[in-house]
Amino acid sequence: MYNIDDIIKSNPFSYKKSNKKKIFNKYFSELDKYHYKNCKDYRKVVDNLGTKIKKDDKLKDFTMIPINLFKIFDLLSVDKGKIVKKVFSSGTSGQNLSKIFLDRINSKNQMKVLSKILENIFGKERLPMIIVDKDPRHNAKLDFNAKTAAILGFSLFGKNHCYILNNKENVDINLLKNFLKKYDSKKFIIFGFTGQIFKYLLKKSNIKYPSFNFKNGILLHGGGWKKLEKFKINNIEFKKKLNKKLKIRKVYNYYGLVEQTGSIFIEGKNCGYLHTSIFSDLLIRDKNFKVLKNNEKGLIQLFSLLPTSYPGHNILTEDIGEIKGEDDCKCGLKGKYFLVHGRIKRSEVRGCSDVR
Amino acid sequence: MLDKKKILYKITENKNFSIKIFEPYNNKSVQFIKDFSNELKKKNIKKYPDLIYLMFWCTNKKILEAKKNFSENYIRLGRGLIFHICPSNVPTNFVYSFFFGLLSGNSNIVKIPSKSFTEKDIILNTINDVLKKKKYLSLKNSNFFIEYNQNIETTKTISSICDARVIWGGDNTINTVRETWIPERSIELTFSDRYSFSVINLNKLDRNNLDEIKKLTKNFFYDSYMMNQSACNSPHFIFWIGRNERLKKSFWFELNKIVNKKFILDEKIAVDKYTHLIQNTINQKNFNKLKMFKNNIYIIDPNKNLKNIENMRGKSGTFFQKNIINLDELKKYITKKCQTITYYGLEKNEIKSFILKNNLFGVDRVVPIGQGLEIGSIWDGYDIIKSLSRIIHVE
Numbered sequence: 001m002y003n004i005d006d007i008i009k010s011n012p013f014s015y016k017k018s019n020k021k022k023i024f025n026k027y028f029s030e031l032d033k034y035h036y037k038n039c040k041d042y043r044k045v046v047d048n049l050g051t052k053i054k055k056d057d058k059l060k061d062f063t064m065i066p067i068n069l070f071k072i073f074d075l076l077s078v079d080k081g082k083i084v085k086k087v088f089s090s091g092t093s094g095q096n097l098s099k100i101f102l103d104r105i106n107s108k109n110q111m112k113v114l115s116k117i118l119e120n121i122f123g124k125e126r127l128p129m130i131i132v133d134k135d136p137r138h139n140a141k142l143d144f145n146a147k148t149a150a151i152l153g154f155s156l157f158g159k160n161h162c163y164i165l166n167n168k169e170n171v172d173i174n175l176l177k178n179f180l181k182k183y184d185s186k187k188f189i190i191f192g193f194t195g196q197i198f199k200y201l202l203k204k205s206n207i208k209y210p211s212f213n214f215k216n217g218i219l220l221h222g223g224g225w226k227k228l229e230k231f232k233i234n235n236i237e238f239k240k241k242l243n244k245k246l247k248i249r250k251v252y253n254y255y256g257l258v259e260q261t262g263s264i265f266i267e268g269k270n271c272g273y274l275h276t277s278i279f280s281d282l283l284i285r286d287k288n289f290k291v292l293k294n295n296e297k298g299l300i301q302l303f304s305l306l307p308t309s310y311p312g313h314n315i316l317t318e319d320i321g322e323i324k325g326e327d328d329c330k331c332g333l334k335g336k337y338f339l340v341h342g343r344i345k346r347s348e349v350r351g352c353s354d355v356r
Numbered sequence: 357m358l359d360k361k362k363i364l365y366k367i368t369e370n371k372n373f374s375i376k377i378f379e380p381y382n383n384k385s386v387q388f389i390k391d392f393s394n395e396l397k398k399k400n401i402k403k404y405p406d407l408i409y410l411m412f413w414c415t416n417k418k419i420l421e422a423k424k425n426f427s428e429n430y431i432r433l434g435r436g437l438i439f440h441i442c443p444s445n446v447p448t449n450f451v452y453s454f455f456f457g458l459l460s461g462n463s464n465i466v467k468i469p470s471k472s473f474t475e476k477d478i479i480l481n482t483i484n485d486v487l488k489k490k491k492y493l494s495l496k497n498s499n500f501f502i503e504y505n506q507n508i509e510t511t512k513t514i515s516s517i518c519d520a521r522v523i524w525g526g527d528n529t530i531n532t533v534r535e536t537w538i539p540e541r542s543i544e545l546t547f548s549d550r551y552s553f554s555v556i557n558l559n560k561l562d563r564n565n566l567d568e569i570k571k572l573t574k575n576f577f578y579d580s581y582m583m584n585q586s587a588c589n590s591p592h593f594i595f596w597i598g599r600n601e602r603l604k605k606s607f608w609f610e611l612n613k614i615v616n617k618k619f620i621l622d623e624k625i626a627v628d629k630y631t632h633l634i635q636n637t638i639n640q641k642n643f644n645k646l647k648m649f650k651n652n653i654y655i656i657d658p659n660k661n662l663k664n665i666e667n668m669r670g671k672s673g674t675f676f677q678k679n680i681i682n683l684d685e686l687k688k689y690i691t692k693k694c695q696t697i698t699y700y701g702l703e704k705n706e707i708k709s710f711i712l713k714n715n716l717f718g719v720d721r722v723v724p725i726g727q728g729l730e731i732g733s734i735w736d737g738y739d740i741i742k743s744l745s746r747i748i749h750v751e
Contacts, residue, residue: 041638048637048646066631073638287626288650299623318627344623 001034002027004109004279004305012116012277013333017326020335024281025059027305028313032062035311039077042311060283060291064301064316070259071096078103078309089146089258098146100259103309110262110306111156113279117264118157120333121220121252128183129158130176130217132192132200134165146258147193150223153261158189164200171200171207180213190219190248194238195227202241203231214246222254222264225342235272255340259312260304265338268331273324276335279305284323284338285316297322297341318344360517367465367514368500375519376498377434378461380745381423385458388492389414395482404475405582406448413731414455422733422741432745434461435543436519441511441533442466443525446587447473451483452731453522454499459733460744463498465514470505512536520744523547545743547736550695551666553593554579554725555686556607558600560701569603572700573610575726579698581619582729584672589696589721589728592669593676595686597701604677608647608655615652615673625672626651632671640668666693683710694718695736698725 007023015023035042042065051063069075076083078101085102102110136148155161162179166172192200197219201207209215219242225234233241235253242248255274256264263279276282281303284292292298300321307313321340329337364373378385393414401407413419426432438457442450450468457464469476480501487496504510515521515536523530524547538544554576562568580590596604615621633654637643642658649655654674668676680686683706690697697719699707707722720737723730733741 044643045634045637048643049634050646066627066634068627068631069634072631072635287621287623288652289626289630290650299627316627316630318624320623344627 001308002030004112007278008112008116010278011120012113012279013120013275013335015278016334020278024278024303024305028059028062028281028303031305031308031313034308035077035313039075039311041073041075042077059281059303062314064314065311066316067098067257067259067318070098070100070310070312074099074101075310075312076101077311083309085144087144087146087149087258087261098258100261100312101310106307106309109308111153113262113306114153114264115157117262117266117277117279118154118220121250121266122157122189122218123187126157126159127187127189127218128160128179129155129162129189129191130179131155131161131163132165132190132196133163134167134169135161135163138167147223149258149261150193151191154191154220158191165196171205173207176207176212184213184216187216187218190214190217192221193223194221194225194253195223197221197242198228198231198233198238202245208245209247212246214248217246217248218250218252219248220252220254222256229342235267239272257302257312257315257317259315260302260306262306263304268329268333268337271329271331271333271337273329273331273337273339275329275331275333275337278335282321282323282336282338284321289316292322294323294325299344300340320344363513363517367502367510370497370500372497373500374497375437375463376494377436377463380426380432380434380461380741381420381459382461384492384495385461386420388458388486388495389420389455391486391489392482395485396478399478399482401478404478407475407478409582409729410448410451410479413452419733420459426742430747430749432461432742432747434463435744435746436462437517438462438464438744439514439518439521440464440466441521441523441525441529442468443529444469444471447475448479449524450476450501451479453524454501456733456740457522457744458495458499460741462520462744465500465502465518467511467514468501468503470503508532508536518542520544522744525549543743545738545740547588549693550588550720550736551669551691551693552589552591552696552698552728553595553665553689553694554591554698554700554728555595555597555683555702556699556725557597557701558603559598561603563600563603563606569606569610572725573607574614575724576698577611577614577618579725579728580675581615581673584625585670585674587729591675591696591698591728593665593678593689595689596677596679597682599679608649608653612649612652615649619652619673621651621672629654629672629674633674636668636674642668663688664691665689666691683707684714686710687714687716690714690716690718692718694720696721696723696728698723698728700725 036046046063049063082103083101084104085107087100089098131151133151136151162175164171164176239251242251253267254264265274265276267274283301284298285301286292286298297320300317300319302315302317304313319340320342321338323336323338326336327334365371393411396411440453440457442453450466454464454466486492511533515538518538519542521538521544523533526549530546530548583590629651642662644659645657647655652673656676658676658678699722733739
């Protein structure tokens, strides 16, 4: 198996198409072979679908695992005894939980890569950090759900953490004021889920500029827009509001799956698009899984070089998105850049278009 | 002694609600169903194939005039109050159950699906509109629709005063409901989870008669795709009699054309279907070969040593297939779970003698391909109208 350290040294958003393809496809194909060899269930799927592993593989020809499969089966590519962490996620739709099994190496690689990706936003230095949530460590039963995992994971990239929600789910104004008093003269991080940022910093809050000075804040948010659907707010307006009300100018959205933690997709500087890195790739497919061209909307398929202890390297999501281009985004980041338009909806009409 | 009136008031909040009985197929109930159909026609139902089917069903002479089949030696009356427990995941099932209760001359309390469906709302609005008519006052005060979420107390209460209980649902639902008491004289009909498949006799299909192949695939399409293959009577498996790979090929080819044209495949259905397929590839020991017509049709050839097929289910157009030599070979696959066999190219007498000869425990319906989804008062081995009415022997 390849070692992720081989590609971790350079900037993950610096690879141009041809170079990226060479490296990514080689590593990915190795990873796929590894899962085929080590995960009995994955092998069954590949064999039964008749998608034989070829030498000169195109990404589109590998067998995709539909995201809900992690809710149905415990999928592992290592011995169960080697698992050091299980992460559960309900997603937004299901009753059943996704179960992700991590061994030591996989877990370590996630943090390494996440750190490398976030360097593009935060720089190399660890900065003071506001987290728009409750301190998950205060939660008596520390179940490792995806939310907790994300908060704890991202928190490692900051210091002097300030969790601004108290147990009653209100913003602790004094805490926030004290933090800003100490740190607002230099760069600091604001992290939270998109829905939480909207709820606590924008919608019903008395947190306003200039008594709260966020000018030097770098805001990173993700986790989906679903909760904001009823407010009909998109990424552009979200940014405008943060800028207008709190004077935060650096706002970055990220997109990622708990099944592919680490190799997240981040927004470039003021471009509004999400970007692939050397650790990730994506394709857009139509309802017959035909690969679509740029600017065509369809199902998002996500590739990651990180999952080693479970076969999560090639996932068909239930999200709709479109690729806008590759390597030529105005923000300067190389790789594919794309938009996510949210979760697929069950159409109201079932079955056939007519009856005899 | 239970105070029926009190309980009825508690449930329906209608002081005038009372249990009335009528003769099966009484004019009022037949007229009500016809009026319902007319009213439904006025609603915007173009988008809903199951509502269009329902609309036509309500004018079907076979359904409304089945009285002819009753013996003239006896008189019949409804049993009293029927408690219908309908599945939460099928939008239109409850209205058929209600109509059978009505046609058999009963008062009804119908537990409707708790999930939200536009079809459900349209049906309920239509029923309310018809019940508003003065001539149906007696029906308005003897029929009630209730929606609740797995509250066993409510089930207990209604069960304690019903004369018959009709349960549609999975094995769990049926077992849970059965733990609640019904009065000694009350009866119960259960419609549990079932399995259906098709048999096609290729010897009777002329490969030069393309029209016939087209007709067959069209009929098969309606049986399997109309309810997204999720109805009890949608086929999951095709048994082919008479080895002819070329004909099989053209069957799938023609089916694919129809699916392409008529089936509304969206991303959600595609992902669910693919997920279900992948789940099958992991779970099935019997998996041998797969053919995919894009996401329109998935066809799975199982291994030779196939034993039990009742868990080999498809979704939104996923089929298992196997060649057999003759009808008798089917015997081992017909378990108690088997409900409907749809067929092509077989004689009625041939089927009857096959069933009698083998003393089968399973299969309740054998109908030509294309009639798989038709709902009649003979269902799951019951004559529902006769079961929900009482014979009075007068000599």
